[in-house]
Amino acid sequence: MKMLTAHDLKTGAVVYWSGDGRWTPRIADAALLEDAAAAEALKAAEAAETVIVHPYLVPMDQPAAPIARERVRELIRARGPSTHPEFARP
Amino acid sequence: MYRYDEFDAEIVRERIEEFRAQVERRLKGEITEDQFKPLRLMNGLYLQLHAYMLRVAIPYGTLSSRQLARLARIARDFDKGYGHFTTRQNIQYNWVRLVDVVPILEALAEVEMHAIQTSGNCIRNVTADHFAAAAADEVDDPRVWSEIIRQWSTFHPEFSFLPRKFKIAVTAAETDRAAVQVHDIGLHLKKRDGKLAFTVYVGGGQGRTPFVAPAIRDDLAPEDLLSYLEAILRVYNRAGRRDNLYKSRIKILVSALGAEEFARQVEEEWRLSDRARIDLPADEEQRIRDYFAPPCFRTLKDADAGFEAARARDAAFARWVSTNVHSHRTPGYASVTISLKPVGGIPGDATAAQMEAVAALGKRYSFDEIRVSHEQNLILPHVEKADLHDLWQALKENGLATPNAGLISDIIACPGLDYCDLANARSIPIAQGISNRFADLEQQAQIGELKIKISGCINACGHHHVGHIGILGVDKHGEEFYQILLGGRGDERAKLGKITGKGLPAEAIPDAIARIVARYIALRTDESERFIDAYERLGPKPFEEALYAEIKELAA
Amino acid sequence: MSVLLTRAGVVRDDPWRFLAEDEAAADGADVVVPFARLRAEARLAERAGRLGVAIAPGDRVEEIVDKLPALSLIAVAFPGFRDGRGYSTARLLRERYRYAG
Ligand code: HEM
Ligand code: SF4
Numbered sequence: 085m086k087m088l089t090a091h092d093l094k095t096g097a098v099v100y101w102s103g104d105g106r107w108t109p110r111i112a113d114a115a116l117l118e119d120a121a122a123a124e125a126l127k128a129a130e131a132a133e134t135v136i137v138h139p140y141l142v143p144m145d146q147p148a149a150p151i152a153r154e155r156v157r158e159l160i161r162a163r164g165p166s167t168h169p170e171f172a173r174p
Numbered sequence: 175m176y177r178y179d180e181f182d183a184e185i186v187r188e189r190i191e192e193f194r195a196q197v198e199r200r201l202k203g204e205i206t207e208d209q210f211k212p213l214r215l216m217n218g219l220y221l222q223l224h225a226y227m228l229r230v231a232i233p234y235g236t237l238s239s240r241q242l243a244r245l246a247r248i249a250r251d252f253d254k255g256y257g258h259f260t261t262r263q264n265i266q267y268n269w270v271r272l273v274d275v276v277p278i279l280e281a282l283a284e285v286e287m288h289a290i291q292t293s294g295n296c297i298r299n300v301t302a303d304h305f306a307a308a309a310a311d312e313v314d315d316p317r318v319w320s321e322i323i324r325q326w327s328t329f330h331p332e333f334s335f336l337p338r339k340f341k342i343a344v345t346a347a348e349t350d351r352a353a354v355q356v357h358d359i360g361l362h363l364k365k366r367d368g369k370l371a372f373t374v375y376v377g378g379g380q381g382r383t384p385f386v387a388p389a390i391r392d393d394l395a396p397e398d399l400l401s402y403l404e405a406i407l408r409v410y411n412r413a414g415r416r417d418n419l420y421k422s423r424i425k426i427l428v429s430a431l432g433a434e435e436f437a438r439q440v441e442e443e444w445r446l447s448d449r450a451r452i453d454l455p456a457d458e459e460q461r462i463r464d465y466f467a468p469p470c471f472r473t474l475k476d477a478d479a480g481f482e483a484a485r486a487r488d489a490a491f492a493r494w495v496s497t498n499v500h501s502h503r504t505p506g507y508a509s510v511t512i513s514l515k516p517v518g519g520i521p522g523d524a525t526a527a528q529m530e531a532v533a534a535l536g537k538r539y540s541f542d543e544i545r546v547s548h549e550q551n552l553i554l555p556h557v558e559k560a561d562l563h564d565l566w567q568a569l570k571e572n573g574l575a576t577p578n579a580g581l582i583s584d585i586i587a588c589p590g591l592d593y594c595d596l597a598n599a600r601s602i603p604i605a606q607g608i609s610n611r612f613a614d615l616e617q618q619a620q621i622g623e624l625k626i627k628i629s630g631c632i633n634a635c636g637h638h639h640v641g642h643i644g645i646l647g648v649d650k651h652g653e654e655f656y657q658i659l660l661g662g663r664g665d666e667r668a669k670l671g672k673i674t675g676k677g678l679p680a681e682a683i684p685d686a687i688a689r690i691v692a693r694y695i696a697l698r699t700d701e702s703e704r705f706i707d708a709y710e711r712l713g714p715k716p717f718e719e720a721l722y723a724e725i726k727e728l729a730a
Numbered sequence: 731m732s733v734l735l736t737r738a739g740v741v742r743d744d745p746w747r748f749l750a751e752d753e754a755a756a757d758g759a760d761v762v763v764p765f766a767r768l769r770a771e772a773r774l775a776e777r778a779g780r781l782g783v784a785i786a787p788g789d790r791v792e793e794i795v796d797k798l799p800a801l802s803l804i805a806v807a808f809p810g811f812r813d814g815r816g817y818s819t820a821r822l823l824r825e826r827y828r829y830a831g
Contacts, residue, residue: 094201095271096225134203138221155652156599157591161223165592167520167602171254295812332821335814411818412790448825 086122087114087150089161090129090139098161099136101125107136110174111148111162185329186288193217194276201273218289219275222595228270229292230282234302234320234344235263235546235553239537242544244285246529252278257529259514259522261586261637262341263301263546264292268593290328295336297327297407303345303352304547307468308555310503313365316346318463319399322454325462326400333407337414338422340407341379353548353664355387356380356640358424359406362666363396370396376406376436377428378668380634385425386668388433390440397459401452405444409436469541469556474506478559491566493619494577499562508559510540511579512552512569518610520602521587522550531572539565550586551579581618582626582691583609586637590630590647591654597630599647599654604628604683611684612691621691624705625663640664642706643687644671656683660690660717661709674718686721693720746782746803755779762805765789768797775800787815791822798829 088101099107103115103125117125122141129139142158145151150158164171193213200210214220218229230245237245245265249257252274253267260266270278282288291298300323302316303309323342327333333340343354346363354360360375372394378387394402406424413431415421428436454462485492498511512532515521524532532552536544539561545553557565569575578584585608588594590601605628612618627641631648638644644659655677662671678686691705693716698708709717745760755761755777762782763774775781775797782803785791804823806816823829 091221091225094273096221096269098224133206134201137207151652153649153652156654157223157597160591160600164224165602166600167592167606168254295814332817333814335812335817408818412815416787416813416815446826451825 085116085144085146086119086141087111087116087144088122088125088129088139088141089114089158090136093133093135093137096137101129111158112174114148116144116147182328183283183286186283186290189217189288189290190276190279190283193279197272197276212294214275215293216290217275217279218292219270219272220293220595222268222589222593223591223597224593225268226270226272226275227593228267228275228278228289229260230265230267230287230289231292231299232263232265232287232546233324234300234306234317235304235548236306236317237536237544237546238285239533239542239544241285241287242529242533242536244281244287246526246533248278248281249529250526256523256525258520258589259524259546259550259552261548261550261588261635262299263304263548264299265546266589268589293339294334295338295340296334297323297330297336297340297342300324300327301341301343301352301357301548303347303350304545304553305347305351305500305509305555306545307466308500308502308504308507308509309347309349309351310501311348312346312503314346314363314370314396315463315466316344316352316361316363318459318466319346319361319363319396320344321462321465322400322459323403326403332404333411336407336411337416338419338424340410340424342403348666350664350666350668351547353637353640353668354378355666355668356384356637356664357387359403360387361399366393372396372399374402374406376440377425377433379423379425380637380639381423382420382632382634383423383426384634384639384670385429386670387425388428390433390437397453397456398449400454401447401449402440402444404452405440405447409439409443413439468504469543471504471507471556472558474504474558474560476505476559478506481559481562484563488563490577491563493615494566494575495562497577497581497619498575498579502556504556506559508557508562510554510557510562510565511547512554512574513576513578513584514551514574515578515584515609516573516576517578517583517613517615518606521585521605524552528572528574531568532574535565535568548586549584551584577615578618580623580625582612582621582624582687583618585609585626585628586641587628588630588636590628590636594630594635596633597647598632598649599630599656600680601628601630601636601645601647604645604647604656604680607680607684608687611688620701621695622701622704624691626687627662637664638662639670640668641671642709643690645683648677650677654680656680658683658686658721660714660721661706663706672714674714674721689720689723690717693717745780748784748805760802762803765794768794785816785819787813787819789819791819791827795827798823798827801829804829 100114102108142150196213199205220227253269258266300320302320307315341357342359343352343357344361345352356378362373374391375387410424500509540554585605587601587605591597625642627637628645629636629638638646640662646657657677658674659671748762758779760780768783780802784805808816
């Protein structure tokens with residue numbers, strides 16, 4: 085399973101593909117995609133140049149749970165710097 | 175202080191207009207991200223883990239109060255209220271929106287600052303000794319030469335697309351506080367037979383293949399500086415590798431050719447060059463030197479009775495003086511390190527309010543001058559001793575009076591995995607863990623000088639290769655691990671640290687450091703023998719043993 | 731100096747013909763030869779027609795200094811904008827070897 089993530093072009097904020105046509109700031113709302121659907125979503129995201137920047141896929145084992153080498157990195161990306169709990173996102 | 179002349183200001187304004195148009199085209203979809211990325215990088219704008227990051231150059235680390243106040247305002251208006259001072263004497267804003275970058279660049283340009291050449295394969299921001307023009311052991315003001323280099327290298331038509339980024343550092347004091355030997359070019363100005371001469375180090379660097387630079391020349395006349403730099407850069411521009419990113423720095427060329435052969439090629443190139451056309455005429459050097467004329471110091475006795483009385487009366491003040499106040503070459507004055515390393519804090523971060531406070535204090539007590547040190551602290555270079563107690567109190571109110579300059583909690587840490595897209599592991603929480611472990615300032619003072627430097631990956635932005643104790647974050651199957659290095663130093667006797675055995679998890683680091691420190695305390699001849707001296711006397715063995723000893727042993 | 735490059739890295743001027751490694755230089759034609767050929771073929775300059783050279787980033791102009799007076803055109807190639815070696819070549823040609831072609 086995969087999740088599609090990117091940054092909002094104008095603000096740089098981390099966003100996730102919700103699967104229903106929206107980009108959401110919450111990793112909990114990210115769609116879990118099968119490989120084929122994920123590849124397709126990535127392709128569409130790459131074409132959405134005026135909305136987002138640097139889209140890529142993250143391997144997942146369950147909702148909001150990146151796996152493998154990306155784990156720590158993606159969790160920090162989802163929540164905000166671990167050194168600033170006051171900026172933490174849900 | 176140097177002020178940009180009309181020429182600079184004009185170019186900076188043009189660049190902003192150019193970038194405004196580029197951003198607009200990017201937002202409208204007229205150019206793709208692939209086309210836009212090199213353009214934004216040319217203006218210091220990176221995309222990091224959480225957001226865009228803007229890197230602003232602070233040439234040779236010198237700021238006026240007005241400039242620092244402006245950096246504060248940008249942090250407040252366009253960021254989350256803070257900025258991060260880096261080992262490269264830059265400031266990084268971590269939460270910048272693309273649509274705000276042009277207004278930020280405009281706000282910077284009003285105070286003669288910009289973000290040009292903070293990225294890309296060009297000659298980057300020149301760094302220098304943060305005690306320039308204040309240190310007693312200095313033979314000249316290194317900023318004069320840094321500024322000459324800055325002017326020469328900015329938009330240099332020949333050297334804007336080098337094989338890789340290029341960093342130059344300058345010091346003119348006996349003690350090297352600018353780590354010049356681990357830069358692409360390190361310039362160390364010294365007195366030689368009564369005359370000033372540069373020792374020229376080439377091919378130092380950190381990253382995945384660290385090198386301490388060999389000196390290829392120790393008698394370069396200052397008036398020949400620019401033509402000699404051109405010769406070095408030309409040899410590198412033509413012969414440096416472009417086929418492999420990891421082998422493209424000048425250090426790889428110098429080590430492949432051997433320092434001697436490299437020096438020969440530089441000398442040959444230099445011999446053929448049209449020096450008169452490149453080197454700065456004496457009057458032009460003088461014009462630049464005039465910008466750095468010393469402030470109007472008052473004629474004072476070196477000892478100040480009020481200061482001595484305060485020191486005798488107030489132990490906390492005395493402790494701060496012993497670590498954060500440094501002797502000045504002018505009688506009655508001192509330089510002050512404003513620690514950006516509060517116990518358990520984030521090394522190098524300053525809030526907008528803190529920057530504003532320091533700007534005001536710099537204006538009031540230090541002739542309107544503030545410096546940024548590569549050790550991620552701020553400096554007030556010229557403070558009257560009589561004012562030190564008042565200054566200290568004002569700093570205390572702003573959480574800026576931690577008495578730890580040069581001590582174990584004065585840690586250099588890169589942004590690491592909390593911000594950086596390239597990171598393997600977090601750096602800042604490791605620094606915080608160590609700082610908290612040694613929260614007792616009395617104990618820190620007893621340990622004495624000990625420089626810990628932490629990087630979140632092999633790129634070594636946190637100088638871990640030259641920390642007395644270096645810490646490198648690595649990725650081990652998706653977990654953060656930390657490799658410890660011992661015995662590095664970044665001063666005039668630069669050495670790379672030795673990598674010890676296997677990496678440790680984050681939780682184990684503070685205790686591991688404590689074991690090394692305990693071993694040092696047990697083995698040092700007396701308090702005057704610093705950690706690095708003891709290490710050099712005894713070698714790595716006892717410290718490595720301590721590092722990998724059981725945690726239980728330590729408690730005993 | 732004549733760096734006649736278009737965006738695609740090709741000289742636009744029509745009369746000039748860029749020769750490949752093995753293409754004969756016709757008498758009377760204005761030709762631009764690769765750097766290696768200029769060094770190897772001693773008689774190129776004796777033909778009728780103008781002569782030029784194409785300098786790639788890795789070519790060292792020092793090696794053709796004796797031929798500069800015979801050259802009517804030097805094309806310094808920038809195959810990728812990140813490769814700045816051509817700037818050193820151009821500067822050497824202009825300043826050190828006073829090529830004003
Ligand atoms: C967050 C964005 C950053 C990125 C993408 C980045 C990238 C890099 C890379 C790729 C290298 C290795 C260069 C090489 O080995 O050739 C490097 C080295 C270095 N960087 Fe950074 N860095 C960042 C932040 C910083 C910060 C915050 C500092 C200062 C605290 C810094 C200072 C340095 C230094 C001192 C070196 C080692 C010297 C050298 O080899 O150039 N960098 N950086
Ligand atoms: S050392 Fe690595 S983790 Fe740290 S700032 Fe540099 S690139 Fe990022």
